[in-house]
Amino acid sequence: MSSFVEAAEDRRWLGFLSRWSLAAGVVILALMIAFVAGVLPAAQGGDLPPRYMELAAAIESPAVYRLTIALDVATWLMLGGFFIALGAVLHRHAPVRGGLVVACGVGQVSGVIGGFMRLNGTTGTAELYVGADPSRQEALLQAYSYLQSAFFSHFNAGTLLWGAALLLAASAAWSLEGFPRWLAVVVAIPGAVRLPVSVVEISTGADLGFAILPQLLLLVAAFFCVAWTFRRRGAPHAVAEGSGAPG
Numbered sequence: 024m025s026s027f028v029e030a031a032e033d034r035r036w037l038g039f040l041s042r043w044s045l046a047a048g049v050v051i052l053a054l055m056i057a058f059v060a061g062v063l064p065a066a067q068g069g070d071l072p073p074r075y076m077e078l079a080a081a082i083e084s085p086a087v088y089r090l091t092i093a094l095d096v097a098t099w100l101m102l103g104g105f106f107i108a109l110g111a112v113l114h115r116h117a118p119v120r121g122g123l124v125v126a127c128g129v130g131q132v133s134g135v136i137g138g139f140m141r142l143n144g145t146t147g148t149a150e151l152y153v154g155a156d157p158s159r160q161e162a163l164l165q166a167y168s169y170l171q172s173a174f175f176s177h178f179n180a181g182t183l184l185w186g187a188a189l190l191l192a193a194s195a196a197w198s199l200e201g202f203p204r205w206l207a208v209v210v211a212i213p214g215a216v217r218l219p220v221s222v223v224e225i226s227t228g229a230d231l232g233f234a235i236l237p238q239l240l241l242l243v244a245a246f247f248c249v250a251w252t253f254r255r256r257g258a259p260h261a262v263a264e265g266s267g268a269p270g
Contacts, residue, residue, distance in 0.1 A: 103131035127188030137177025189214025
């Protein structure tokens with residue numbers, strides 16, 4: 024079996040993947056900081072029930088909320104780019120799994136759509152809510168509940184796909200001569216955590232949103248490991264030093 028870094032095309036994709044992974048990790052960290060330091064405190068200032076936390080944050084601090092959700096949209100874009108680049112690296116050597124990883128990357132457009140629905144719908148509802156009378160506010164809250172169901176459906180599809188993509192990518196990478204085995208494991212871990220959560224949420228309707236922060240931390244760790252491996256030592260050397268027999 025030939026090494027997956029023998030071709031110059033592979034090295035180019037790995038260089039791009041390294042830079043993109045670093046940027047993706049930074050964007051996700053920025054999103055987490057903005058949410059914890061900005062959205063959560065703003066939401067505490069309102070008198071709405073907890074399920075309308077985001078709406079309360081958009082009412083209290085619209086600029087902070089807009090920035091946070093813009094980072095959320097950017098996160099979905101970064102996920103899509105990561106899987107497309109990783110799938111391109113894997114495709115020459117594991118065509119089926121590599122192609123599926125690319126498809127999952129394209130599927131992150133579901134999260135992008137959900138993010139824009141969340142941004143425009145929540146901020147628009149917040150603007151209307153502030154000047155509305157009590158009966159109108161009640162109607163707005165009911166309408167917003169339907170909107171939440173719509174954009175969270177997009178997020179459920181997107182997270183299901185990125186969990187599956189990580190496991191597919193790790194499986195393909197593990198079987199490749201020359202791919203660091205430890206890195207395949209690091210990539211698999213957030214997927215192995217995310218995929219069952221997505222299945223439970225979709226099949227039961229349970230809200231397990233609280234679990235997303237540790238999952239994002241695992242994802243950031245995977246991104247930084249990919250960036251470090253293929254940039255610090257250079258793609259060909261990184262792979263040669265971490266190579267293992269195909270499994």
